[in-house]
Amino acid sequence: MKNYLIELFNTAQAKLLYLSEIDLTFSVPSQSNHGDYATNAAMILSKKLKRNPKEIANEIIANLDFDKKVIEKIEIAGPGFINFYFTSSYNSQIVKDVLHEKENFGKSKKSAGKKAMVEFISANPTGPLTVGHGRNAVVGDTVANMLEWIGYSVDREYYFNNAGRQMRVLGDSVRMRYLELLGQNIQFPDDYYQGEYIKEIAVKLKIEYGDKLIDEDAEGKFKQAAEEEIFADIIKTMERIKIRMKNFYNENTLYEKGKIKALLDEFKKKNLSYEKDEAVWLKLTELGNDMDKVIVKATGEPTYRLPDIAYHITKYDRKYDLMIDLFGSDHSATYPDVLAGLHALGYDTNKMKVLIHQFVTIMEKGEVVKMSTRKANYITLDELVDEVGSDVVRYFFNMRSITSHLNFDLDLAKKQSDENPVFYLQYAHARISSILRMTKDEGLNSSLENLELLITKEEQNLLKKLYEFPHDVIFSAENYETNRITSYLEELAALFHRFYTECRIIGSEKKLAEARIALCIAVQTVIKNGLSILGVNAPEKM
RNA sequence: GCGCCCAUAGCUCAAUUGGAUAGAGCAACAGCCUUCUAAGCUGUAGGUUAGUGGUUCGAGUCCACUUGGGCGUACCA
Numbered sequence: 310m311k312n313y314l315i316e317l318f319n320t321a322q323a324k325l326l327y328l329s330e331i332d333l334t335f336s337v338p339s340q341s342n343h344g345d346y347a348t349n350a351a352m353i354l355s356k357k358l359k360r361n362p363k364e365i366a367n368e369i370i371a372n373l374d375f376d377k378k379v380i381e382k383i384e385i386a387g388p389g390f391i392n393f394y395f396t397s398s399y400n401s402q403i404v405k406d407v408l409h410e411k412e413n414f415g416k417s418k419k420s421a422g423k424k425a426m427v428e429f430i431s432a433n434p435t436g437p438l439t440v441g442h443g444r445n446a447v448v449g450d451t452v453a454n455m456l457e458w459i460g461y462s463v464d465r466e467y468y469f470n471n472a473g474r475q476m477r478v479l480g481d482s483v484r485m486r487y488l489e490l491l492g493q494n495i496q497f498p499d500d501y502y503q504g505e506y507i508k509e510i511a512v513k514l515k516i517e518y519g520d521k522l523i524d525e526d527a528e529g530k531f532k533q534a535a536e537e538e539i540f541a542d543i544i545k546t547m548e549r550i551k552i553r554m555k556n557f558y559n560e561n562t563l564y565e566k567g568k569i570k571a572l573l574d575e576f577k578k579k580n581l582s583y584e585k586d587e588a589v590w591l592k593l594t595e596l597g598n599d600m601d602k603v604i605v606k607a608t609g610e611p612t613y614r615l616p617d618i619a620y621h622i623t624k625y626d627r628k629y630d631l632m633i634d635l636f637g638s639d640h641s642a643t644y645p646d647v648l649a650g651l652h653a654l655g656y657d658t659n660k661m662k663v664l665i666h667q668f669v670t671i672m673e674k675g676e677v678v679k680m681s682t683r684k685a686n687y688i689t690l691d692e693l694v695d696e697v698g699s700d701v702v703r704y705f706f707n708m709r710s711i712t713s714h715l716n717f718d719l720d721l722a723k724k725q726s727d728e729n730p731v732f733y734l735q736y737a738h739a740r741i742s743s744i745l746r747m748t749k750d751e752g753l754n755s756s757l758e759n760l761e762l763l764i765t766k767e768e769q770n771l772l773k774k775l776y777e778f779p780h781d782v783i784f785s786a787e788n789y790e791t792n793r794i795t796s797y798l799e800e801l802a803a804l805f806h807r808f809y810t811e812c813r814i815i816g817s818e819k820k821l822a823e824a825r826i827a828l829c830i831a832v833q834t835v836i837k838n839g840l841s842i843l844g845v846n847a848p849e850k851m
Numbered sequence: 852g853c854g855c856c857c858a859u860a861g862c863u864c865a866a867u868u869g870g871a872u873a874g875a876g877c878a879a880c881a882g883c884c885u886u887c888u889a890a891g892c893u894g895u896a897g898g899u900u901a902g903u904g905g906u907u908c909g910a911g912u913c914c915a916c917u918u919g920g921g922c923g924u925a926c927c928a
Binding site for chain 2: 343588606668715729743746747751781784800813814815816
């Protein structure tokens with residue numbers, strides 16, 4: 310439908326040159342009596358041309374060479390909207406496209422040939438993934454999926470650091486728990502990692518080595534074991550929610566390959582850094598930011614900014630057309646420095662897109678649980694998956710805009726799980742499977758021969774919704790908005806359930822019944838495709 | 852103090868990026884199963900879009916200020 314309008318207007322541009330001067334948009338009006346699609350082109354042009362919008366609208370319509378079999382009528386309404394009404398027989402043809410393209414319906418080649426990288430999670434191996442990481446993980450993976458759907462070749466990458474103070478403390482935390490197990494009286498510091506998992510790692514070490522590690526350094530076996538155990542757990546958790554990285558990038562590599570030193574020299578050479586109080590500062594003020602920041606401490610150790618910039622340079626070296634960073638709002642202060650640094654070195658920062666998601670607040674028994682990895686006061690992503698399952702977790706994190714806080718009421722999520730919208734969608738999918746089983750027993754088959762018989766309001770609404778899917782996927786992907794997909798699917802499922810209530814298959818005249826079966830398959834296909842973008846299962850039975 | 856994000860129905864959130872009469876789901880109330888899955892459908896009720904001004908054909912959306920919240924504001928990441 311939309312594609313037809315776009316072509317129609319492209320043709321008309323030859324006669325009405327002003328049409329090429331504006332961004333044409335076609336939208337589905339919120340009210341059905343305003344047509345199937347509408348455009349505000351005449352109103353936008355009215356400002357430019359200083360003419361009456363209705364007059365312009367009339368002129369546009371007069372120059373649209375449309376097929377009566379496709380468009381039933383065109384009206385001018387309100388302040389100058391042009392409303393298009395499509396014929397029901399044209400609408401029904403979408404079923405052919407869906408059944409023909411199957412699992413590919415909704416994919417496009419819009420960004421074919423382009424390479425994208427989505428960097429997400431990127432948690433250092435100091436503890437299990439929490440619910441907060443869960444939002445990052447799910448949204449990052451889904452954004453990657455959406456980009457693949459519009460043609461990008463996408464690499465998922467996890468950036469981590471297993472050096473530095475954090476990891477030393479982690480190793481020492483394990484060491485102390487180990488010594489405790491050997492019967493020593495230990496004062497475990499408050500600012501050490503308090504979690505149970507530390508004790509578990511210590512237990513494993515004791516089983517394996519007995520008391521042989523009693524004089525071992527914190528940064529030796531203890532740190533190494535902790536990192537390995539924790540990373541293995543993180544990967545296991547990721548797999549439970551269907552996330553697989555292409556690459557894990559260790560910050561250490563940057564040092565080993567001399568990239569940190571090279572970058573430092575580059576900044577110095579370009580006169581972008583200076584020394585003060587025995588530290589090296591980046592001239593961020595000159596680059597438009599609020600204040601200069603330290604990139605190498607007086608101790609000689611770089612701050613995170615330097616490796617972060619060096620890391621992003623490796624992304625540019627790897628020739629990505631689009632680089633996405635996703636992190637929580639607690640890291641929102643870091644990226645302007647990184648972008649400014651890259652920009653100053655001549656990198657095209659338009660190729661980078663930084664997505665910031667707001668916090669996940671966990672409510673339990675009506676109270677907010679304050680989360681801290683250090684204090685082990687958190688709910689792990691694993692526990693969440695145990696409670697509600699991967700599908701609910703993925704759907705829940707995808708269903709809200711990343712700009713809004715996500716209020717996760719654990720008690721509600723547990724007991725309410727069969728009222729969750731994800732079940733509404735899965736139910737629609739399973740219901741169609743059931744219909745297909747039943748109708749097959751009745752000797753009815755899907756047929757594309759008489760689709761024009763699909764004329765009831767319920768059928769037509771469903772058909773029009775199917776047309777929107779590919780456009781919604783593009784829109785969602787280009788705006789990195791996973792919640793558009795969930796709303797689309799909820800609307801589609803609602804239209805299907807209404808159709809189900811009003812339109813019977815078994816008992817209808819054969820031609821109509823078989824056209825309806827085709828429609829059901831089309832709806833089921835789109836639900837399945839949409840759920841697969843979200844990483845949610847589409848069950849045959851429930 | 853300064854910067855970023857946010858404030859929409861009792862609760863959790865949408866609103867095609869400036870469009871026509873602001874929509875869903877929970878929760879509440881009233882209905883619908885001898886017929887393809889009632890995890891469903893139909894209806895009722897619920898709003899000064901935090902507030903005040905401004906920009907224009909048109910504002911929940913953009914701008915300014917005010918109020919209230921979250922996150923930052925390190926020689927931690």
